[in-house]
Amino acid sequence: MIRRHIIRSTAEAGSGHPGGSLSCADIMALLYFHVLQMRPQDPGWQERDRFLLAKGHAAPALYAALAERGFFPAEELLNLRRLGAILQGHPDMTRTPGVEASTGSLGQGLSVAVGMALAGKLDSADYGVYALLGDGEIQEGQVWEAAMAAAHYRLDNLVAFVDYNRLQIDGPVDKVMSPSPVPEKWKAFGWRVFEADGHNIPGMNTVVRSAQEAEKPAVIIAHTVKGKGVSYMEDQVQWHGKAPDGQLVAQALQELESVQEVTDDE
């Protein structure tokens, strides 16, 4: 459902980032339907778990999850990126219910999540703070400033995901500017590191429970496929920041429909 919303909303908007939204669709489904404790009718509920989309360009995936959880009507998704819409091209906390912090400029989100986790600690609150980063995003130096700070302040209430889809706008991440070895880097910065299939929701759910138990900040490196679920988008870098149109929309929705049926049968 999240995937079909992504296709419909970006197609309707005529722009957006379907590739990196589809790659993290299962992570969003995991978080919004299995992990995050929240009250859509009361977005400001003090005890809610906090989620922050550091890779803000995957906003269509976040909006789809928020709509499906009832933060706003699903019809709003078709106003994505329109003048006056509550759904901006990148997440805007001043406009969209359920968006905890404005993001979109890569590299900043994890620092904000660290601040949110510090606030939780100060209040002795039970909520967890979750953040989703892109694999290209971790090229930003500030991510590592934040990683250092999270370990320094022993933020065991912080869980980060890296959507490891191996592609960024200019090409393969390893070719543009390799962040490898990724797990070793997080380990060296003092984090508990987990790896998971980013399209296996039950598998990731088990990993998240372990990450929550960690005595320090935890990162889940979720191995994903960019454009997952739409055959002509999978592993194709040109679908990073381009919306489908015409026949391609119908094809994508049809493919996702059949996947949905298979999933439903399970």
Place this chain on the structure above:
Amino acid sequence: MSEGAETKWPNRLATRDAYGDALLQLGAERPDVVVLDADLSGSTRTGRFAEKYPERFFNAGIAEQNMINMAAGLAVGGKIPFASTFAIFATGRAWEQIRNTVASGRLPVRIVASHAGLTVGADGSSHQALEDIALMRVIAGMTVVVPKDAPETERVIREVVDWPGPVYVRLGRAKVPVISPKGAEFSVGKGEVLRDGDDVAIVACGVMVAESLLAADRLAAEGIAARVINMATVKPLDDDMLRQAASECGAVVTAEEHNVIGGLGSAVCESIAETQPVPVRRIGVDDVFGQSGDPADLLHAYGLTADAIFEAARDLVKKG
């Protein structure tokens, strides 16, 4: 400082010291106040708060971008963060973090930066922010305050705690004359007429307010009555007070320890050009970088003096 300052105002205090004291008081009164620094807590004086309230102090290390966004996250979590480092790093290094996360989210982060301007002194150009007012002023929804002395700084800090949205407060390293009388008020967005006159208006902020008052003394000796306005809030600007000053005085001199491009002088020009256009002269750093030196010597070398304000004002009045 120019000649005559020490006799006129024998007390000298640094605005950053007043900040350190104000934070200590706030710490006792407001449990939601938290403080961040980037390895300069001794210099910015946030160290005093850190010592008293270690659980509410977060040192980001030498990582200003992370500090600003951690402050944003703490604000999202319901805290009132004061984030401090030197002005050049707070506003330059972390500009985009302030713009995209703090200001666009209208988050109540208070960026209180010390070591602004030439009066940093011997550390030289790399540490002398001459652009910070411009960099902060251009961000939508940002409030920009430049206190003139230590007592005003204390009142500013208390005033901005609950001010909506982000705030930038510009402080200095050097000890500067205490001009404010005891109990003087400060309101965000309100200018302060320190001396009345209707031949020329001098609009200043920060350390240049004292220089402006000295200039006004000299102008008076020549029969020129200068109105001196302390425009501590550079944004939102007190347009009404400026329009009235322009209308009644007919000429305006601005004075700031900042590049003349983009700072108080620019803000004043933008305002009165649209409401009450009159001739303006801007005193400030003339689009060059600073250098190492004694603070007072630097102010003289770059023409940030009572003399320069006096001459600019006298010329304007003569032409008028």
